[in-house]
Amino acid sequence: MKTALSSLCLIAVAFSAMAQRPCRVKDRHSGEVLPGVSVLPEKSKQGYVSDASGVVTLPQAGTYTFRMVGYVPLTRSVTAGTDTLAVELTPDAESLEEVTVTSTRTQSRIEDLPLKVEVLGLEEMNEEAAMVPGNVASLLGDISIIHVQTTSPLTGNQGIRMQGLDPKYTQLLRDGLPLYEGFSGNLGVLQIPPLDLKQAEVVKGSVSTLYGGGAIGGMINLVSKTPDKPELTFLVNRSTLKESNVNGYYAHKWGVNGLTLFTGYTHQKAVDVNGDGYSDSPFLEQFSLHPRFFTAFGKQSTFNIGYSLLTEQRKAGDMIALNEPSGLHTYTETSKLFRHTVDYHYDLRAGNNQLTAKGTFSLFDRDLTSGGYFFGGKQTSAYQELSDVITAGRHTLVGGLNYSLERFRKKAGLDTPLQDYRYETLGLFAQDDWKLTQKISLQAGLRYDHHSVFGNFLLPRLSLMTKPGTAWTTRISVGTGYKTPNVFSLITPSSAQTNLSYQYFLPIAAGVKPERSTGTNLDISYHKALGEHMTIQVDQAFYYTRIGSPVIAIPRADEPNGAELVNAAYDVKSIGTDTYFRATYDELELYLGYNHTLSRRAGSGETTYLPFAPQDKFSSTFAYTIPDKWRFGIESSWVGNQYLYNNQRVPNYWFWAAMVSRQLGPVSVVVNAENLFDVRQSGFGPVVSGGPEHPQFSPLWAPQQGRIVNLAVKCTL
Missing domain, CATH: 2.60.40.1120 (Carboxypeptidase-like, regulatory domain)
Structure with a gap:
């Protein structure tokens, strides 16, 4: 039994x-x-x-x-x-669309790239369009490695710092095209509304092979939306800073043809937030128009062409002078500009090849008046590129050539020694993405540039990606770069005695050399889904950049208020680490980021930190969504151990923001509050000193516009 x-x-x-x-x-x-x-x-x-x-x-x-x-x-x-x-x-198709990177030309998914790229996707763009509809500066500043620096206490000009380096080392692109260089580049992110953007791609460190040597600290590529489903969006916004925005976006596709159209208008009154008699927020009137047309010639080729118009007027200064000049109250700063841009993009797919021709042509006209001194000029910019992407087994090859032009003409009758200039650059580039095994990929790139004034540059670059486990990815890259001397790229003075007014600048001397850089980035990331409801991502990055003979402005020997460009007797060295944690659980989202960077002068015989480069920054974002009904969010950042000139340390500060959104069918209502606790630099000391006839402005290292609350109504059909 x-x-x-x-x-x-x-x-x-x-x-x-x-x-x-x-x-x-x-x-x-x-x-x-x-x-x-x-x-x-x-x-x-x-x-x-x-x-x-x-x-x-x-x-x-x-x-x-x-x-x-x-x-x-x-x-x-x-x-x-x-x-x-x-x-x-x-x-998922929607997830794939949000993390497909265009900057690398290979149209690869973000997890398959040997180069580390951070992507702010469509959801972030749509949210930012209602929170801060005027520009994308606030969105970029939420990333721990990016620090958005306000450079003018009157006009509100801003620069983007990455890896602790000056704003001139961050390259800004729109749809892979350089539109914000030279005389036309010193407003940058202030002129880019987010409503017609699909995503922002952030690359840390040098990206020299495909885009030239200027991206030394990093590169940001802003990618426009393309037509798919019919969409009509209107947005109206009003803030306590007396800013009003009216933006509209339309997209439609008819067979092989399509259209996107963005138009926006911003009006803002000058506001003296701290009561010192000078505007902390300028008078602003801005209008922008951006249509793009899309078509296809058969199944293998696509073409789009766009036009962009931007008109803007800013006025800031003594509040009495802004209303009606009286007695000694006459000091104002004004800016009037017009920008016309045409861009195109053509793709032809034939077998394993993708041939691309793209380019842009821009006319920029700007008049500046500061304290009674007038400066004006016109800049013509052009960029043309022809490239080919070839897939051959485990290799994805990118090769091509490009031509760029920057021509500046000052207006007649100006009292300035600055001269007109014309810069042309011809570049040849090649890159190989080689998938050695399923878990190891190598990217090797080489670029040769010939500059019409500053000579030849050879820029090698190498990146290696490994996947030691299903959830782990490591990337290491080494790259070189260069930056040619340009008066208009200077946003932050190198010393407290230097005046960056164009009135006093000497022409660039023949002996001034281009800057050259070498940088290394290491990134280790862990991304894992914990069951059906939760995902986590941890990223740890280390970076090092050294810039040889940086071009700085120093006081002129015969004019203490003026400046001239020279190569510094020291190098600039930046070393740091960036850590962030992302988690989602159903409709909960959490982001925690910490950046530590030491940026200093190397070889000067003493430890001197670069001004306006915070050594520590902590960022956090928490959001909760009730689908099709509510969304709640709170953001914070802590900026610490920041120095001015001569190692003068300034106080640390917190910046908090909160948002509530209510969805009512096609209409969403958003209430957003920036700088909840009203942190202002004027709370630590005066921003303006001296009399009204010759005011002196302190360098900015903290917010100055105080608490800002805005109400936005967005309707999408």
Whole structure:
């Protein structure tokens, strides 16, 4: 009897094993195994989860649904068997669209790039369009490694610092085209509203191969929306800083043809927030228009062309003078500009090749008046590029050439020694993305530039990506760069005695050399889905940049108020670490970031920190969404250990913001508050000194506009 019972048990176990079926779940595109996939049988709440090797053993044959965050759910029948069944999940199309990077020319997904790229996607752009509809400066400042520095206490000009370096080392692009260089570049992010943007791509460190040597601290590429589903969006905004915005965006596609159209108007009154008699926020009137037309010539070629118009007037200074000059109260600063830009993009796909021709042509006219002195000029800019992307086995090759032009003409009758100039650059570039194995990729690039004034530059670059585990990715890159001397790229004086007014600048001397840089970036990231509801991402980066013979402005020997460009007797060295943590749990989102950077002069014989480069910055974002109804968010940043000139340390400060959004069908109402606790530099000391006839303005290192609350109504049809 015992023998019979034992035999029956063995037979039962054997049949049970035969009824089971092991399954290995993989990513359909990359082939990587997917741990943490939830598997639910039909008509049952008892679920299963794939292990670290992506394997889940199902107890019996039947119909199962495989689910994971970021992937399309898959339902399929599973039969009994002893061999391992392969189950492939397809990444969600919407998620793929948000993390497809255009900056690298290969149209690769972000997780497949040897180069580390941070992407702020469509959701962030749509949210920012209602919170701060005038420009993207606030959105970029939420990232711990980026510090947005206000450079003018009157006009509100801003610069972007990355990796602790001066704003001139951060390259700003629109759809992969350089539009904000030279005389036309010193307002930058203040003139880019987010409503017609699809995403912002942030690359840390040098990106010399494809875009030239100017991206030494990093590069930001702002990518415009393209037409897909019909969309009509209107946005109206009003803030306590007396700013009003009216923006509209339209997109439609008819067969192979499409159109996007953005138009926006901003009006803001001059406001004296701290009561010192001078404006902390300028009078501003701005109008922008940006239509783009899309078409296709057959199935293999696409073409789009766009036009951008921007008109802007700013006026700031003594509040009495702004209303009606009286007695000694005459000091004002004004800026009037017009920008016309045409850009185009043509793609032709033939087999494994993708041939691209793109370019832009821009006319920029700006008049500046400061304290009664007038300066005006016109800049013509052009950029043309022809490139080819070839896929050959494990190699993705990018090669091409580009031509850029920057021509400046000052207006007649100006009292300034500055001279007109014309710079032309011809570049040749090649890059190879080589997938050595499933887990190791190498990117090698080389660029040769010939500058019409400053000669030749050879820029090698190398990046290596490894995936030691399913959730781990490491990237290391080494790159070189250069920056040619340009008066208009200077935003922050190198010393307290230097005046950057164009009235006193000497022409660039023949002996001034271009700056050259070498930089290294190491990035280690961990990204994992914990079941069906939660994902986490941890990223740890280290970086080092050295810039040789930086071009700085120093006081002229014969004019203490003026300046001339020279090569400094020291180098600039920046070393730092950047850490951030992202987590989502259903409708909860959390971001924590910490950046520590030491930027200083090297070889000067003493430790001198670069001014306006915070050594520590902590950023956090917390958001909760009730789908189709409410969204709540709170952001904060702590800026610490910041220095001015001669190692003068300034106080640390916190910056807090909060937002509430209510969705009512196609209408959303947003209440946003920036600088909740009203932190202002004037709370630590005066911003303006001296009499009204010759006011002296302190350098800015903290907010000056105080608490700002805005109400926005957005309607999307």
